[in-house]
Amino acid sequence: MKTIAPPVVLCVHDLACLGRAGMGAVVPVLATMGFQPVPVPTAVLSSHTGGLGEPVRMNAAGYASQALAGYKELGLEVSCVFAGYLPDDSSRAAAAQAFEQWPAALKLLDPAMADNGKLYQGMEDAVEPIRQLAARADLVLPNLTEACLLLNEPVPEGPVTPDWACALADRLRESLNTGVVVTGLPMGKNIGVCAAGRTAFLVQKPRLACSFPGTGDLFAAVLAGSLMRGNALSAAADMAAEFVWQAISHTGPAADTRLGVWYEPLLGRLAPVREG
Known part of the structure; x- marks a missing residue:
């Protein structure tokens, strides 16, 4: 009998052991959606860097490259590199x-390197190398700050209009010659996601009062899984934005925001529908 394995997604990402960020969000989502995530840690941290103090870091230099070479030697078939x-x-x-x-x-x-108008600590020299890597990708998923850095443009200080957001996404798509989804766009009472493939389009959700680390990772994971199911970029972006919005909405008001959103009870909504 021929065995069938789920499509493999190589997750070249950080492993933050406390807090729902990095692989803590990406791996469960992709597994639930019917794929086989293969973690390739770029850093192992005691916690994410979004408000839990300075994490303890395990030196993983050289591991990722050696692991990838080993997977290639094994003949591992990879459907997605995340x-x-x-x-x-x-x-x-x-x-x-x-x-x-x-x-x-x-x-x-x-291109996780910045947010709220500022580069993350230790990423001061990362913009150009990440720009070069982005030009080799099929799809790039920056937040607003990262998109402006990749374009060498100032980050707007206030709300943006739909036309401005779509123009930004189009400029980045043309600059990188690849598909683009820009997240975290402030639009007054709404928060927006603008994607630019062949054309630009916008998804908006009501802005909620609280913010959490790791929501960008959650969005990216759902988007990746939806695309791998064969959905169009517009449908994938809408699905990912809705799931993140629902996860934030279902997180208890007394929750410690530093630990991320309680997305786990909603994972069943992402599971593939099985016939019979």
Whole structure:
């Protein structure tokens, strides 16, 4: 009997052991959606960096590159390379290596390097290397700050209009020559996501009073899974935005926001529908 395995997604991302961010969000989502996530840690942290103090870091230099070479030697078939937090030259080289080793795979890059108008600590020299890597991806998923950095443009201080958001996404798509989804767009009472493939389109959700770390990772994971199911970029972006909005809405008002959204009770909504 021929065995059937779920499509493999290489997750070249950080492993934050406390807090629902990085692989803590990506791996459960992709597994629930019917794929086989293969974690390739670019950094191992005691917690994410969004408000839980300075994390303890395990030196993982060189691991990702060696692991990828080992998977290639095994003949592992990879359907998607999902690259996220790449904190140093070694991890960025590993992401480029994965893109090169599996050229037919869907290549996604979440250029996790900045938010709220500022670069993350330690990412001061990351913009140009990540810009070069982004140009090799099939789809790039920056937040507003990251999109402006990739374009070398100032980050707007207030709400943006739909026309401005679509123009930004189009400029980034043309600059990188790849598909783009820009997240975290402030639009007054709404928060927006603007995607630019062949054309630009906008998804808006009501802005909620609280914010959580890891929601960008959650969005990217649902989007990746939806695309791998064969959905159009517009449908995938809408599905991902809705799931993140529902997860935030279902997180208890007394929740410690530093630990991320309580998405786990909603995972069943992402599971594939099985016939029979």
